[in-house]
Amino acid sequence: MPNRELSASQTPTIDDIDKRLLRLLRTDARMSITELAEHVNLSATPCARRIKRLEEAGIITGYYTQTDAEKLGYPLAVFIAISMDRHTAERFELFERKIQSFDEVISCSIVTGRSEDYLIKVRVRDMAHYEEFLLHRLNRIEGVAQVHTSFELREVLNRSII
Template sequence: MITSHSDTALLVDLDETDKQLLRLLQTQARMSITELAERINLSATPCARRIKRLEDAGIITGYHTKTDAQKIGYPLAVFIAISMDRHTAERFEQFESKVQSFDEVVSCSIVTGRTEDYLIKVRVRDMAHYEEFLLHRLNRIEGVAQVHTSFELREVFSRSVV
């Protein structure tokens, strides 16, 4: 059942079986429908229907391969807090479009509770790569007024919501 709690958010009631299914898919997305069904004590057809319902509701938004950034040559993770010169929809849209085109950017969020407007996470090969990214691409986006950099020492964990 889909219920509306605001103009921007639709919530879907998830039962424990849906949550089990999501947890399995988040850790092992290549698991077959038959194996998923066995793990959550359903037959294959109802399991496939549940997956389709979760996809149609926008809860499952895609299937991705998780990679080890260190092993593929991007060991340095950098958090960059960015302040914009003006707070207009056009300025933010332009920034978001440009920053999304950079392969090094793995996440981008608008944030509150600090003086900066955005917090992005980037993955780079080394400090020289970071310097090139910062000076020749990020700082050249129109409207970027200030950046503050923090380097990740170690990711303790990362997980999805369910």
């Protein structure tokens, strides 16, 4: 069987049926192959092949459960912009390793176009929880020089790209 893995510079061909499958899976990743096939007017076998091809190409990277943070007791979403004291590989590696150990952090990106180096999003129970996170964990990471906090009022949209 030929190797279908693509290099980082190659983009697989995605047609309208693939896009419809991805939208359906984004809405309900537990949908059966039979249900997916019916929605895109294919039989089950070609539909399954398409999904397998999307997985092998690295377009579908996994299936997961989306949870409601508020119902789990984490209603407060916070964006934190972080400036590092020095721009060295060691500082950034230490920060990134440490930030991954905090369960409250749900995303972390290194950014450009602003004075801060990182933008993270965290979920906390309340202001006391945020204060504990900020003062006793985030600010204690070696190299963190400054933090700027913004509180999310309401999430308007959160979806994957198709």
